[in-house]
Amino acid sequence: MIKVEEKLFQNRYRVDAGRPHVNIRQPDVCAHECKTQQCTVCCPAGCYTLEGNGRVVLISDGCLECGTCRIICDEHRNVDWEYPRGGYGILFKFG
Template sequence: MNAELPSMRVEDKLYYNRYLVDVGRPHVKVRAHATPSPQLLALLKACPARCYELNDKGQVEVTVDGCIECGTCRIIAGPTGDIEWSYPRGGYGVLFKFG
């Protein structure tokens, strides 16, 4: 028998993760920019946790609450210097649950 597994949206799966936010010490920062580079704009769609958004001025901002620390932003925008990324301090960041 080949029973189909129920489908689940990424957003629903991310709901099960828990985060301990290190207030005032974000592990990802977007460098100041007047207009976003193509790499920063790519993060709007590439980040699986949707942590990157455009603000009212058309600049890319990051909200680290909910970051799954996958490294996608490091690969896309890290080499260009558009973001600063470091590991969260011990005990902070994402706590994966249920695999």
């Protein structure tokens, strides 16, 4: 059986250097006000990482553009999200 990680590895991703399409608006809100930090467990691509000091780091390379993080950050609305510019972002490989 093929694992999800192996399937994800088959996708290709073009990074738009310096112009991430997902951003955390206020990192301090993640660190001090968000009790559940659900983005760190809900992102299927593992773009959000919880650091030892309680801060959340977002690296959007490899983002699947599923929109989950924007939806689940419902209490604080702390995620800025837009589709990448044309030619950048995820290139799904099906099959």
